């Protein structure tokens with residue numbers, strides 16, 4: 222086989238190993254309710270995003286607007302109202318896809334109080350998506366996760382690979398896993414979108430089979446386009462071999 226043959230041959234292999242969005246089925250991390258956080262700004266933008274999710278092969282979306290004290294003071298009412306508006310428009314244009322909403326909670330005292338009172342937006346089997354600060358490691362996270370589990374919630378730690386302050390990164394991921402904390406990977410971390418350190422950490426999570434959920438963390442169309450253009454990359458195809466919980470949602 223000459224050089225031309227090997228190009229066609231490698232392309233064929235790449236296509237076969239393209240990340241299988243239909244098998245993933247559900248995306249469980251996105252910001253597509255218009256106007257309530259730093260994600261989609263308008264209903265039209267949201268509809269375009271849902272179209273794109275569907276064309277990639279997703280059959281269900283669990284969208285997760287930020288809830289972060291003064292920055293994004295969202296609550297159950299606001300989120301459900303936004304979801305209702307989006308669903309009505311999807312019905313009107315007959316864009317058929319399952320869509321639900323939960324939230325992405327910023328780890329702080331306000332969230333801790335919500336957990337204590339049991340007023341938390343969860344998805345599926347009582348999973349709750351939580352994010353840490355990108356700048357410094359929280360100090361009382363063990364108490365929080367313990368409290369969550371006592372209340373029957375199953376914590377999902379958002380984009381674990383983006384916390385670059387973990388110097389013992391893989392040990393940390395293993396410890397969280399042992400303590401029942403689910404680890405979520407942002408797909409675009411594998412593209413280098415968040416920088417090379419994050420990309421390396423994302424690859425380590427894949428190599429060590431430490432991922433429970435994968436999510437797009439889609440805020441805008443650029444995120445889905447980038448994802449689509451990289452879905453044949455080596456590490457994306459490796460995801461096809463992992464047992465992910467997305468398929469159970």
Ligand SMILES: [Fe+2]
Nearest residue numbers: 250251325438
């Ligand atoms: Fe997010």
